[in-house]
Amino acid sequence: MSNESQLQVTRKSDGPPVLLSSARSSLVARGRRDAALLAVPCNKCGERRELALAGCVCANCSDALDREWAASTATDWLVTRPWDNSVCFRVSDFVLLNTTYAQMKTYAWASNDAESRIRGFWRFRQATPEEITRLKPQWGIWSHASGARIVRPATPEEVATKKNWDWEWEIAMETDQIIRKTCEKLGIQMNEHDVPVGDAESVEQAADEIAERLRQLGWLEELAKMKREDNDALQAMDGARLLEMVLQR
Amino acid sequence: MSGQITRRLKPEEEEILRKREELAAIRATLAERELELVDLRSQLAAFEGRYLRQVGTLYAELDEWKARISELGARLDPSGTASARAHEAREQARQAYEDAHGKASETRDFTPFPELRSLFREVAKRVHPDFCRDADDLERRTRSMAEANRAYEAGDAEALQRILDEYQDGADAVKGEGIGAELIRIIRQISQAKERVAAIERELAGLRQSEIALLRKQAEERGQEGRDLLAELATAVREQIERTRKEYETLAKQDKPT
Numbered sequence: 070m071s072n073e074s075q076l077q078v079t080r081k082s083d084g085p086p087v088l089l090s091s092a093r094s095s096l097v098a099r100g101r102r103d104a105a106l107l108a109v110p111c112n113k114c115g116e117r118r119e120l121a122l123a124g125c126v127c128a129n130c131s132d133a134l135d136r137e138w139a140a141s142t143a144t145d146w147l148v149t150r151p152w153d154n155s156v157c158f159r160v161s162d163f164v165l166l167n168t169t170y171a172q173m174k175t176y177a178w179a180s181n182d183a184e185s186r187i188r189g190f191w192r193f194r195q196a197t198p199e200e201i202t203r204l205k206p207q208w209g210i211w212s213h214a215s216g217a218r219i220v221r222p223a224t225p226e227e228v229a230t231k232k233n234w235d236w237e238w239e240i241a242m243e244t245d246q247i248i249r250k251t252c253e254k255l256g257i258q259m260n261e262h263d264v265p266v267g268d269a270e271s272v273e274q275a276a277d278e279i280a281e282r283l284r285q286l287g288w289l290e291e292l293a294k295m296k297r298e299d300n301d302a303l304q305a306m307d308g309a310r311l312l313e314m315v316l317q318r
Numbered sequence: 319m320s321g322q323i324t325r326r327l328k329p330e331e332e333e334i335l336r337k338r339e340e341l342a343a344i345r346a347t348l349a350e351r352e353l354e355l356v357d358l359r360s361q362l363a364a365f366e367g368r369y370l371r372q373v374g375t376l377y378a379e380l381d382e383w384k385a386r387i388s389e390l391g392a393r394l395d396p397s398g399t400a401s402a403r404a405h406e407a408r409e410q411a412r413q414a415y416e417d418a419h420g421k422a423s424e425t426r427d428f429t430p431f432p433e434l435r436s437l438f439r440e441v442a443k444r445v446h447p448d449f450c451r452d453a454d455d456l457e458r459r460t461r462s463m464a465e466a467n468r469a470y471e472a473g474d475a476e477a478l479q480r481i482l483d484e485y486q487d488g489a490d491a492v493k494g495e496g497i498g499a500e501l502i503r504i505i506r507q508i509s510q511a512k513e514r515v516a517a518i519e520r521e522l523a524g525l526r527q528s529e530i531a532l533l534r535k536q537a538e539e540r541g542q543e544g545r546d547l548l549a550e551l552a553t554a555v556r557e558q559i560e561r562t563r564k565e566y567e568t569l570a571k572q573d574k575p576t
């Protein structure tokens with residue numbers, strides 16, 4: 070054997086390249102998946118457990134709510150959650166109409182979405198001492214993003230008030246549409262204070278046409294009542310000043 | 319003027335000196351990489367052992383309850399599908415038990431002391447199979463290197479020293495085959511060592527991307543937040559076991575003849 074041939078040797082193996090058997094690796098992969106789930110705490114209790122509901126609530130909290138309300142046949146629910154003001158502890162109320170327990174649980178109770186994502190907003194108000202006690206310890210912070218919620222079936226009075234509230238907003242927004250379209254047709258614009266800008270004759274004509282339309286719809290009295298009560302929905306209208314002129318007729 | 323006579327080196331002798339220096343440098347690099355590799359393997363094996371003891375055994379228990387539920391389900395609904403599902407669940411439970419309680423779960427934490435590391439480095443420099451002279455030598459070095467790896471992982475400094483002593487007795491000294499042959503041998507050793515370094519780099523990269531390494535990374539990140547990932551996982555799996563056990567008990571009541 071020559072020196073040259075003696076030198077042409079190679080290693081038989083580079084050592085064990087595989088650390089884990091594929092089966093053991095799958096056991097580890099399970100841990101990795103579960104570890105990823107534990108990265109986000111439950112939005113109710115703040116504990117890092119497997120999130121069993123809507124990707125944000127642990128099974129313990131979900132089960133606790135089930136024990137409290139799953140047997141209820143209610144179809145209207147009141148959901149209360151903190152509103153972002155830790156100084157005076159305000160809350161926002163939502164009334165969910167024609168909603169099953171399961172729907173309420175998934176879309177309103179479990180969710181930690183922003184305000185606009187939960188349907189059925191009703192009102193802001195000051196939290197009661199009991200609500201402060203119940204809502205704050207869930208996360209230790211007072212924020213709509215905390216996921217803290219109190220739910221219960223809505224009372225018939227609350228349902229009636231919410232329906233009336235929805236109705237008032239609906240006619241206020243519809244009226245605003247009528248005002249906007251009428252103004253567009255007659256070439257009237259609104260200035261930055263929502264005051265109609267145009268020749269007096271056109272403004273008068275617009276007020277007449279709007280009044281006539283509202284009379285046809287049977288909303289004039291309702292709107293006048295809302296005006297007397299300083300209703301929030303009317304204050305939110307772009308055409309509030311023109312409506313004032315209409316109602317003064 | 320000094321009376322010393324200095325012999326001028328021949329060009330091939332100068333070249334061999336340069337190559338020896340290069341070989342020494344690559345031996346040091348290779349030893350360092352081998353140490354890094356054996357360290358990472360051992361650390362991952364130790365972490366895996368801890369994971370299997372702390373969490374894997376709980377997954378095995380969870381799978382056992384799931385298998386029992388599937389088997390009950392198959393009794394309540396003796397269709398082929400339910401039976402196949404039960405068989406599958408039983409197989410998974412058996413596999414999870416074997417994996418969680420197997421030899422890998424016995425691996426304990428690995429904390430090599432500095433002297434052990436330095437001894438391993440020396441052994442790797444001297445014994446490494448890539449510095450073999452011939453096929454027999456390769457065989458012997460491969461065996462010795464494997465022994466060295468085991469000794470390091472076991473923290474056995476005496477065994478490492480014994481291996482080193484064997485190779486310090488001139489066993490790897492170059493035989494008088496002439497300068498040309500030695501030069502060729504060194505060049506080949508350098509080349510093989512470089513290939514081995516590259517192979518180790520690839521293996522290290524592979525290990526760092528393995529499931530267990532990624533899980534360990536997650537655990538380290540949680541540790542920096544003052545959290546214990548394995549303890550959190552164990553709690554979560556225990557809760558799943560509790561729920562699954564209750565589900566089994568409810569089903570078992572339905573299964574009882576009235």
